[in-house]
Amino acid sequence: MxxxxxxxxxxxxxxxxxxxxxxxxxxxxxxxxxxxxxxxxxxxxxxxxxxxxxxxxxxxxxxxxxxxxxxxxxxxxxxxxxxxxxxxxxxxxxxxxxxxxxxxxxxxxxxxxxxxxxxxxxxxxxxxxxxxxxxxxxxxxxxxFYDRPGFIEPNADAVRDALAKVGGDAHLVFTAHSVPVSAARTAGPPADERSRESPGVRSGNLYEDQLREAARLVAERVDPALSWDLVWQSRSGPPQVPWLEPDVNDFLRTLPARNVVVSPIGFVSDHLEVVWDLDTEAAATAAELGMGYARAATAGTxxxxxxxxxxxxxxxFTPSDPRPSQGLGTLSRRQTCGAGCCPRQTRPRMGVGADERA
Structure with missing residues (x-):
């Protein structure tokens, strides 16, 4: 059609x-x-x-x-x-x-x-x-599209701009929306597709794998020697339910670096979870620690x-086009979720955050 x-x-x-x-x-x-x-x-x-x-x-x-x-x-x-x-x-x-x-x-x-x-x-x-x-x-x-040049390159330029604001000796911290650990573990392809994953990929945790791949691609374009980590934000569940950690604020408290740049690689625009969780809360944590802080822009427009x-x-328009993927990453390319992939989680009394990651 x-x-x-x-x-x-x-x-x-x-x-x-x-x-x-x-x-x-x-x-x-x-x-x-x-x-x-x-x-x-x-x-x-x-x-x-x-x-x-x-x-x-x-x-x-x-x-x-x-x-x-x-x-x-x-x-x-x-x-x-x-x-x-x-x-x-x-x-x-x-x-x-x-x-x-x-x-x-x-x-x-x-x-x-x-x-x-x-x-x-x-x-x-x-x-x-x-x-x-x-x-x-x-x-x-x-x-x-996590590894497409049109997503990676704007994020890399935004990190460069943020690094220029805080000066040298900066640590790069990528953030994304945390999810329950059980959800992360079931976010990958179904069993019959796992054999097609690239070597070294943690099958069944595709959300985190794709985020780490995007972070790696951005960091390498900025400076291959740049130190970086992927951490999490916007957790919104009860304390007894394990979510991906560490939270960005907890992580900042462990950093010996004088300066930090935070890149919201998990988001495509500067919506509420960026301007509240990072520009407000994480910025306040950095100020409390006496740390230079800059938040990199998202891809936006x-x-x-x-x-x-x-x-x-x-x-x-040409789905049968034999050209190779336009992505920059090494993970296998999967067009969208397949049958049985990314299932709904059973969430006891799940909380709510601003939750505008998507």
Whole structure:
């Protein structure tokens, strides 16, 4: 079926004080999160006037993609749907049906494998199509892009800029959204695909493997001798449930370095989890320690990132093209989650963070 539209998939976020609690209730529906925890997280949003940056960042990205599509001769209409706030994906899919769209190609605002970052978007798509019913367009999700030059190179330049702000003797710290250890262990390919993984890859932990690969690629482009670590942020679960560690704030307290640069490699834009967890909380930890601190920018709407989106769409028009992968990494290429990959986790009374990683 020919591709006749482009769809941007994102997490969504509140755009005013009255949106905050309804948004958080959407995020946590069915998880048994107590109201006092929602009120605590709501304060993070109220610190910024009840507005998350993520929706406006999606609008800016869409405008940039639309302009690049024109430049590259890609004649597709563009749509946008969110998981948790307006424009909700089901409403967007209904509009696409009414516009006569039959097959859209979709980009999720997450570069990596994992339940929340990949599989849940596939579930969102199927739920929205089921809600719309007959005539709902087919929607194909674009592949993970964690090692594409259009993602790696803007991040490397952002690290260089941040290093220049703090001067020499800086340690580079990459961050990504923590997930339960059980989720990380099941984020890889099913057993019948594991034999195709590259040597040395920890099969069954593809989320962390892809993050480490992206971090390595960025660090090597900045300076092969640069010391770096991958740590975690935005944990939002009960203390008895193990999550990926260490937390960025705990890690900063162990660093002997005088200066640190933090690169949010797990995110594609400067949304709330970046500006709160890193620009506010981690920056305060560094100040407490007397440490020079700079946070590197995300890929955002860097022209190379936007062109990468266009390239992914153009490649989707010719799925049988025998050209090799355009990725820079050494992990085997997997287009999206396959059957049985990135399963939903059983999460006892899961917490909630700002949770805009994707």
């Amino acid at each position: 020919p591709i006749d539209a482009f769809l941007l998939l994102s997490f969504g976020g509140p755009e005013g004080p009255d949106d905050v609690l309804p948004f958080l209730r959407n995020v946590t529906a069915g998880r048994g999160v107590p109201e006092e925890r929602l009120l605590e997280v709501a304060e993070h949003y109220q610190h910024f006037g009840g507005v998350s940056p993520i929706n406006e960042q999606c609008r800016v990205l869409l405008r940039a993609i639309e302009a690049d599509f024109r430049d590259q001769g890609v004649g597709l209409p563009l749509y946008w749907g969110n998981r948790n706030w307006k424009p909700l994906l089901a409403d967007t899919v209904a509009r696409m049906r009414d516009d006569g769209i039959t097959h859209a190609i979709a980009l999720a605002t997450s570069a990596y494998a994992g339940y929340s970052s990949c599989r849940q978007y596939l579930e969102d798509i199927e739920a929205a199509r089921a809600h719309v019913g007959p005539g709902a367009p087919e929607i194909t999700k674009l592949p993970h 860097d022209p190379r990132f936007v062109r990468m989106v266009t390239d992914l769409v153009q490649e989707a």
